[in-house]
Amino acid sequence: MEMNEDDLKKSNEWIEKALSDYKEKIDQQKSHELVLSSYMVTKPWGHEIWLELNEFYAYKVIHMKEGFQSSLQMHEMKVEANYVIDGEAEVLLEDDSGNLQSFIFKKGSGWVVPRGKKHRVIAKTTYTAVEVSTPHLDDVIRFKDDANRGSGKIDEEHKKWWLNDVVRFENESTNEQKNNS
Numbered sequence: 001m002e003m004n005e006d007d008l009k010k011s012n013e014w015i016e017k018a019l020s021d022y023k024e025k026i027d028q029q030k031s032h033e034l035v036l037s038s039y040m041v042t043k044p045w046g047h048e049i050w051l052e053l054n055e056f057y058a059y060k061v062i063h064m065k066e067g068f069q070s071s072l073q074m075h076e077m078k079v080e081a082n083y084v085i086d087g088e089a090e091v092l093l094e095d096d097s098g099n100l101q102s103f104i105f106k107k108g109s110g111w112v113v114p115r116g117k118k119h120r121v122i123a124k125t126t127y128t129a130v131e132v133s134t135p136h137l138d139d140v141i142r143f144k145d146d147a148n149r150g151s152g153k154i155d156e157e158h159k160k161w162w163l164n165d166v167v168r169f170e171n172e173s174t175n176e177q178k179n180n181s
Helices: 005-028 172-180
Strands: 039-043 046-053 058-064 072-074 080-086 088-094 100-106 110-113 119-123 127-133 141-144 160-163 166-169
Touching (some): 005 039, 005 046, 080 100
Antiparallel strands (some): 039 046, 046 058, 058 127, 080 110, 088 100, 088 119, 160 166
16 A cells, blocks of 8 residues: 555654653653653553654554454554563454455564555454554544444553552653642
8 A cells, every 4th residue: 555645744743742742651661761661551452562663663562461352443654563471462453355354473474554544453262462663653543343343542541650659640740740739
């Protein structure tokens, strides 16, 4: 799927927005620029740890609990590659005829989701994968979702993150400031 000039402009805008929305939060979870982040995004099916985000790529650890599944979704711009490091996942990927094909991936194997293709991941066992993608983090068009989430960013999934191995909540500092007033 080739990108025209308008697509490139839109892509760059989405990357700039992702960097603006997330880069500082992700970098706050680093003790040094050399260290990966521990920024956590909670999901109905498990969680993601966003290790790195820059203008070139996003790097995550995906952890999905057995029996759960991601949304049936598509990305307009985002391209992602996943590598299973533990467990087993079934991936449904739309073929050129619009049908969903099923593939099983175990530890030591992985998949690439091209942009514009519907897909869903199902945890056959609890599984963990590393994901590298383009930095279009909010580029999610959801067609079906077990938790009835809409498309794009889900603010509630970003309320909690890991900081120095202690769970923190975004609004803690706001509450402390109010209590000290």
